[in-house]
Amino acid sequence: MKPDERIEKAIHQQLSDEEWANFQEEVIKDETLRKAYVEAATLHGSLAASRDLLPSLLAEKQDLNPSKLKSLPWAIAAALVLSLIAVLAFRPEKNQEIVATLSEATNARWAGSELPTNKGAELSVGTLQLTEGMATLQFESGATVTMEAPATVEILSKMNCRLLEGSVVADVPESAHGFTIKTREMEVVDLGTRFGLTTSEFGHSHVYVFEGEVEVHRSKDEHPGEAQRLLTGNALHIGETTGPTGDEEIDRRSALDTEEGGWIPFPTFVGRGKDGYIRQDGSTDTKANEPLLMVKHTSLAPGNERRTVLTFDLADANLSEVIDAKLTLETESSGLGFSAMVPDSRFALYGVIDDGLDQWEETELLWQTRPEFSAPELSERSFKRLDEFEIKRGATPSTIEIDSRHLLDFLKSNKNELMSFVLVRETDELDKQGLVHAFASKEHPRSRPPTLWIRKNPTSAR
Amino acid sequence: MSEETPEPSAESYLVLLNENEKSLAAYVHTLVPNLADADDIIQSCKIVMWKHFGSFSEGTNFLAWARKIALNQILNYRRSEKRRDRFSQNPAFVESIARELDSQTESPDRRSEALHQCLQKLPDAHRKLILLRYYEDRDIGEIAILTKRTDSAVYRLLSRVRASLSDCISNTLSPSAL
Structure with missing residues (x-):
């Protein structure tokens, strides 16, 4: 040829x-x-x-002046009007066309939803809010999106959805290449792959490519034409953990005033109380003032190992009268990693016996500056393993309550008023992109901070 | 949609779009030979451009901005295509053509003006062929039947028409050739 x-x-x-x-x-x-x-x-x-x-350019009549039509002002005006109609006509509109099916639901619970949530339900454009469990959406295009609670997904079309909060894993066959998931921070266009995407209300999004290739467009980008390609094993994180915006002030009093059943709360913001977490990444930025306390155990990516340190000031409590104690933590979505890559996880709470270790500062709390807290095995001389608890895979945010005899004994035996704890995860992850667990810190705008509760003998209480 | 541009910019968008629409369409059609695919892409470009019009700084080159968005739409389209047409483009191919187009210097407006003049100089048989292929969107096989030619005769003819139009356009654009 x-x-x-x-x-x-x-x-x-x-x-x-x-x-x-x-x-x-x-x-x-x-x-x-x-x-x-x-x-x-x-x-x-x-x-x-x-x-x-x-047709007009090639018309048989040679005398037609092709520029005549162009020069007529009304033609431009008419074109403008038509274009305007075309642009304005493009408004997202609700349509009842079936674009996806709710193909699987495991222990799923849904918040009030505009779409049906029974297994096998046919879904049109709309929003689904999964509060517990896992659920899989089978899009008509062939793409499947598995939601891990808590997650909110807005179905936009056969080829588009928006992740408002939480984590999803998308599996996209060839027929659905171009399938796009949007978050506030980015738009991920699938180029034939399996990828995970997670986003949190604090404005970070994280995408991880398990297999294949995706293209990421940052929505805040000055140049919408530019995109970033990610291949198998690549990840992209957009946005840093940021504190509350200032619009919502933390109501600290309410936490203090709530005495339930004689329980007196001592959140980490009381007195010299503090909370923070350390990460084995060699970073010299402390995590002071972050709304989330993160915990992770990993042998696959040691730089992602994280532990949380808590100190409560019990100066106002007369410890000799205490008959009961418990510690509560509110779990939150970290927006980092995927539940699917971590089994049900066991956490251990260690009490700090060495009173010298109570004197840490949030602004200097780092993995490397605090070898006592970061040691692979916490020393038995300085720490006591008080209790353990489990967070199930895909569990919804909830309150963890640690209420053990050992905790009370620990408080009673402590010689000063500062009670410090280290929280570690003992369960390893299956993939480097496993979930990072998070708990509300005292900076969290809505959730209760880590709180140590004590109950006194009713006869001795005033 | 989360980031809607305030309405006052609609007018300046439409003016810019109107001025550049044809050049943008020519760019997309050059990169995407399939007419229907190119039309879809042009449509989605207009939507994306409208959505992102806030990021366009007025006074800079609208067409260059639009072409950048279009190229991206083209590279994405290849994969989102639902028709499962056997015709698919290699992204490296598209990018190499796009680079070549970026190095072209003549203004697209003058080019299109020249094309319009040159079309009028075509002999009738050639005009008919252009109309069948582009206006009526007929494929080569259909044109062969309608014009009682073989397929390869249609190719050769189209090729000749193209060559003569190309020559005519470069003569019109470059004064030295007059």
């Missing part, structure tokens, strides 16, 4: 698949062929772009 003919055939898509693939390869490599092709394609492009005008 002569090169010339191939160009013509390429432009009119008459080459066989194989010929076309070879032709493209050659055009990439061969500058002469490329220039010839571009010249032909450019002409084709100009003709195609003008094709509505062709």
Whole structure:
């Protein structure tokens, strides 16, 4: 075949698949062929772009002045009006077309939803809020999106959805390449793959490619035309954990005033109380003032190992009268990692026996500056393992309550008023992108901070 | 949609779009030979451009901005295509063509003006062919039947028409050739 003919055939898509693939390869490599092709394609492009005008341009009558029509002001005005209609007509509209099916639901519980939530339900455009368990959406395009509670997904079309909060794992077959999931921070376009995406209300989004390739467009990008490609094993994190915006002030009094059943709360913000977490990444930025306290155990990516340190000031409590104690933590979505990659997880709470270790500062709390807290095995001389608890995979945010005899004994035996604890996860992850567990800190805008509760003998209480 | 551009910018968007629409369409059609695919892409470009119009700084080159968005739409489209047409483009191919187009210097407006003049100089048989192929969107096989030619004769003819139009356009654009 002569090169010339191939160009013509390429432009009119008459080459066989194989010929076309070879032709493209050659055009990439061969500058002469490329220039010839571009010249032909450019002409084709100009003709195609003008094709509505062709009948008038090519009319038998030679005297038609083609520029006459263009110069008429009303023609421009009319074109503007038509374009305006075209633009305004494009408004997202609710339509009842079925775009997905709720194909699987495991221990799923849903918040009030505008869409049906029974297994097998046919879903149109709308929002689904999963509060517990896991659920899989099978899109008509072939893509499947598995939601891990808590997660909120807005179904936009067969090829689009928006992740408002939480984590999803998307599996996209070839038929659905181009399937797009949006978050506040980014837009992830699938190019044939399995990927996970997670986002949190604190404004970070994290995408991880298990297999294949995705393209990420940052929604805040100045240049919407630019995109970032991620391949298997690549991850991208956008947004840092930021504190409350200031719109919502933390109501600290309410936490203090709530005495339930004689329980007196001592949250970490009382007195010299403090909370923070350390991460084995060599970073010199402390995690002071973050709304979330993170905990993770991993042998796959040691830099992601995280532990939380808590100190409560019990100066106002008369410890000798205490008959009961408990510690509560509110679990939160960290927006980092995926539940699917971590089994049900066991956590251990250690009490700090060495009173010298109560004197840490949030602004200097780092993995490397606090070897006592970061030691692979916490020393038995300075720490006592008080209790353990489990967080199930895909569990909804809830309150963890640690209420053991050992905790009370620990408080009673402590010689000063500062009670410190280290929280570690003992369960390892299955993949480097396993979930990071998080708990509300005292900076969290809504949730109760870590709180130590004590109950006194009723007769001795005033 | 989360980031809607305030309405006052609608007018300036439409003016810019109107001025550049044809050049943008020519760009997309050059990169995407399939007419229907290119039309879909042009439509989605207009929507994306409208959504992101806030990020366009007025006074800078609108067409360059639009082409950047279009190229991205093209690269994405290849994969989102639901028709499962056997015709698919290699992204490296698209990018190499796009680079070549970026190095072209003549203004697309002058090019299109020249094309319009040159079309009027075509002999009738050639005009008919152009109309069948582009206006009526007929494929080569159909044109062959309608014009009682063989497929390869249609190619050769199209190729000749293209060559003569190309020559005419470069003569019109470059004064030295007059």
